[in-house]
Amino acid sequence: MWTQQDHELLPKPSDTFLKDLPPAIKRYTYQGESQCLDIIESESAAFETSTEAGDLLLFVADTETIEAINREEDAYELHKYISAFDTNEHLFLVRMPSLPRSIASGMMDQILLEAANSMDMSRSLVPISMMEIRGGSRGKQADYAWKPLRSPPGMSKFPSVVLEVAYSESDYHLNSSVRFWLESHNGKAKICLTLCIIRSVPEIRIEKWEIQNERIHRSQVIRITKRKDQTYISDFPLVIAFESLFLRPPSSPREKDLEISQQQLERLAETVWMDQFE
Structure with a gap:
């Protein structure tokens, strides 16, 4: 079922961003907001009725258009659908709304804060839904992100841990x-969590990515599956290093790496599947 390659290292970065996305993602030329919204509505309907349809669309637009949409976001209904852009590549990525994806994001926030609360640290975290970061010509919106209440100098605008969720038969585009x-x-994040919800069957895959030896390394993979009313979870707990999340070393015995338990992961999956299949 999984199409993500089994390697633990991402290929070395190239100069491209959205151009690297799989060719299966449909491409359109932007011809105005009305045309774009009509396409999104049509493709959203197809996505809801077919597990083979994707929830991502790429639009080709000039730099001025992309910058205007991001600068005057209140004037563009389209802005709420844009999950990434690159003005140098003249591309922006649209992602259609999905309730299972929203549920998964909210549940991950809930259980991560529960883990932090077990050592009285939940109030030291700032959870951010749909956090957007811009770097040079590029911008990206995370499904969820977390950062310490008190960040080191120069890091206050950046998350320490981010979550990207895919509701799809594959997760290639998450790379x-x-x-x-x-x-x-x-x-500038320390950890990127990816969560892929398979649409056709009750399967969820969570991956943890970090920088190790100056390379992007996949340090943990958790698979959650369900067969005959029995849920199976591999490689639990999900571990989030304290220093990666809070951007400082532990300073007392109670401060330690966060562990998201088997029971919490099962609760996340069951909540997603309840909406997805019932």
């Missing part, structure tokens, strides 16, 4: 997201 968030000149 460019992982790279954006972990690169020092873009997102």
